[in-house]
Structures are given as C-alpha cells and as structure tokens.
Amino acid sequence: MAVIGLAYIFLRNLFAVVMLSGMFSLTAAVLYVVMDAVDVAFTEAAVGAGIATVLGLATLGLIGVVNEKPSKRSFLGPFLVVLVTGAVLINATLDMPDFGDPNAPIHHHVAPRYIEDSGREIGVPNIVTSILASYRGYDTLGEVTVIFTAACGVLVLLGRTRRRKPHGQETGDRETASGDGEAAK
Amino acid sequence: MKHKAVLRVSSKLLMPPIMLFALYVQFHGDFGPGGGFQAGVIFASAFILYALLFGVNQARRVAPAGVIRTTLALGVLLYAGTGVVGLLLGGNYLNYSVLAHDQVHGQHLGILIIEFGVGMTVASAMITIFFIFAGRGRDERGE
Numbered sequence: 001m002a003v004i005g006l007a008y009i010f011l012r013n014l015f016a017v018v019m020l021s022g023m024f025s026l027t028a029a030v031l032y033v034v035m036d037a038v039d040v041a042f043t044e045a046a047v048g049a050g051i052a053t054v055l056g057l058a059t060l061g062l063i064g065v066v067n068e069k070p071s072k073r074s075f076l077g078p079f080l081v082v083l084v085t086g087a088v089l090i091n092a093t094l095d096m097p098d099f100g101d102p103n104a105p106i107h108h109h110v111a112p113r114y115i116e117d118s119g120r121e122i123g124v125p126n127i128v129t130s131i132l133a134s135y136r137g138y139d140t141l142g143e144v145t146v147i148f149t150a151a152c153g154v155l156v157l158l159g160r161t162r163r164r165k166p167h168g169q170e171t172g173d174r175e176t177a178s179g180d181g182e183a184a185k
Numbered sequence: 186m187k188h189k190a191v192l193r194v195s196s197k198l199l200m201p202p203i204m205l206f207a208l209y210v211q212f213h214g215d216f217g218p219g220g221g222f223q224a225g226v227i228f229a230s231a232f233i234l235y236a237l238l239f240g241v242n243q244a245r246r247v248a249p250a251g252v253i254r255t256t257l258a259l260g261v262l263l264y265a266g267t268g269v270v271g272l273l274l275g276g277n278y279l280n281y282s283v284l285a286h287d288q289v290h291g292q293h294l295g296i297l298i299i300e301f302g303v304g305m306t307v308a309s310a311m312i313t314i315f316f317i318f319a320g321r322g323r324d325e326r327g328e
Binding site for chain 1: 217223226233258261265281293295300303306307309317
C-alpha cells in the first residue's frame with residue numbers, strides 16, 4: 001500500500017492514477033479480510049475498487065486524459081504541513097491499545113452487550129447486520145440520506161438537459177462554470 | 186463498441202448472474218456478509234456494464250431517468266417510512282420489534298425492509314451519477 005501511495009505522488013498520468021486508486025482499494029480490502037472484517041472488505045471492494053474506479057474513468061472521459069505538468073512552485077511548505085500532521089497522527093497511535101487487546105476500551109463499552117444479546121433480541125446470525133440496521137438504525141438512515149443527497153447534488157449540478165437553442169452553447173458553458181464553482185465550494 | 190462481439194456476448198452472459206448475486210447479497214445480508222449498500226453497488230454495476238458496452242443512450246432506454254429518480258427517493262422513503270410505521274404501532278422511531286407479533290420476527294422484517302430501501306437508493310444513486318457523468322461527455326463531443 002505504501003508503494004502504491006508513493007506511486008500516486010510521482011505519476012503524472014491521470015489514467016494510471018485512477019487505476020492505482022482501484023488497486024489501493026483492493027489492497028485495503030484484502031487487508032480487511034486478513035483482519036476478519038468481511039463486511040467492510042466487501043464494501044471496500046465493491047465501492048472503492050469497483051464503482052469509484054469506474055466513476056474516475058468516466059470523469060477522465062469527461063475532461064480528457066491529461067498529463068499534468070510538474071508544477072514549478074516550491075513543495076517545501078506543503079511537505080512541512082504533511083510532515084507535521086503525519087507526526088501528530090503517528091504520535092496519537094502510540095497511545096492506542098494493541099490490536100486485539102481484550103482490555104481495550106472499545107471492547108468494554110457496548111460491544112459485549114451486542115454480542116451477548118443480539119442473538120436473543122434480533123435473532124439475526126450476522127451481528128454486523130443487526131447492529132447496522134437495528135441498534136444503529138439512525139446512523140444508517142443518515143448514511144442513506146447522504147447518498148441520496150449526493151445523487152440529488154449531481155442531478156442539480158450536472159443533470160439538467162440542455163436545450164439546443166441557436167445561441168444556447170454559451171449559456172450552457174456559463175452554467176457549467178457556475179456549477180463547477182459551487183462544487184468547488 | 187459496435188464490433189466487439191466477444192465482449193458484447195460475454196457481458197450479456199454475465200449480467201444476469203451479476204443481478205442475481207446482488208439480490209443474493211441483498212437478502213442474505215442477515216446471514217453472511219453483505220447488505221443493502223453492497224447489493225446496491227453490485228446491482229448498479231450490471232447497469233454500468235451495459236452502458237459501457239451498448240452506450241449510455243441505449244442504457245437510458247433500459248433504465249429511464251424518471252424511474253431511477255423515483256426509486257432513488259423511494260428507497261429513503263421506505264427506510265424512514267418503516268420508522269414512522271413503528272412509531273404509529275406504539276414503538277420508538279426505527280424500533281422494528283412492534284412490526285410483527287413476535288419481537289424477533291419484527292426485527293427480521295424491519296431489517297429486511299430497510300435493507301431493501303438502502304439497496305434501492307444506493308443502486309439508483311450509482312446509476313444516476315454514472316449516467317450523468319458518462320452522458321455529459323458524449324454531449325460535449327457533439328454526438
């Protein structure tokens with residue numbers, strides 16, 4: 001994964017970068033399987049490696065394959081920011097309990113209750129499903145609403161069918177410009 | 186893509202199993218890994234495969250924008266509506282235990298319904314986004 005991440009930075013061909021992001025997701029999915037999180041791995045493989053790659057390719061088809069020129073600006077400032085943020089994050093992980101440590105706080109909060117009672121209360125063999133859909137129903141409703149909102153946003157920004165008037169080309173272009181501006185915000 | 190006979194035939198063969206697998210993931214989510222999100226994405230990928238091979242315009246004819254938009258909203262409505270039904274039957278919002286006589290049955294039913302809503306919304310959202318992205322490039326190339 002680190003190799004793919006480094007390749008991200010140095011590659012200038014956007015097509016290769018999209019393909020690499022798919023590979024990165026697939027590697028992450030394999031990692032999740034190794035850590036016994038099958039549901040997460042499934043989602044990562046389907047969404048990250050599948051749909052995201054296809055959408056990235058569709059976007060490339062929209063803007064054309066561009067070989068970005070190396071920028072002339074100094075990379076020292078951004079590099080420092082990344083370095084400091086990375087150091088803080090790594091410092092924070094030092095306090096985390098070991099992987100699989102039974103005394104970790106996360107295994108003492110609600111997890112034992114879910115594991116012990118969900119069979120009796122929900123009766124669904126897959127505890128992940130019963131937590132997602134029943135115990136954490138509000139969260140999942142929120143997630144669905146987020147996806148719904150995303151699709152609505154795309155529909156509003158890009159989905160309008162442009163009528164071809166004699167001078168409609170310019171209005172269409174102006175709409176695109178304003179739409180991109182909103183997306184950037 | 187007019188002449189890629191091998192691709193067209195093989196993907197035609199692949200599409201029904203993809204959809205069937207999506208439905209399996211959808212309704213087997215209680216027992217194995219899977220659920221609405223994954224199933225929706227897999228279901229959408231069948232449409233995306235179709236659109237890649239036969240063109241977005243042809244795929245739009247198979248899945249009209251109006252129908253997709255309706256299912257997009259209907260999925261969220263199904264989810265939220267299940268919560269409201271639970272409310273009306275005397276439970277808390279999104280508490281499925283009151284949906285059937287038996288608490289466990291109610292939970293089963295509720296999870297099945299809301300997962301179906303999730304799947305509908307996710308599939309329609311993915312199809313919508315892909316069609317718009319892919320269809321837009323086609324317009325600008327003047328086809």
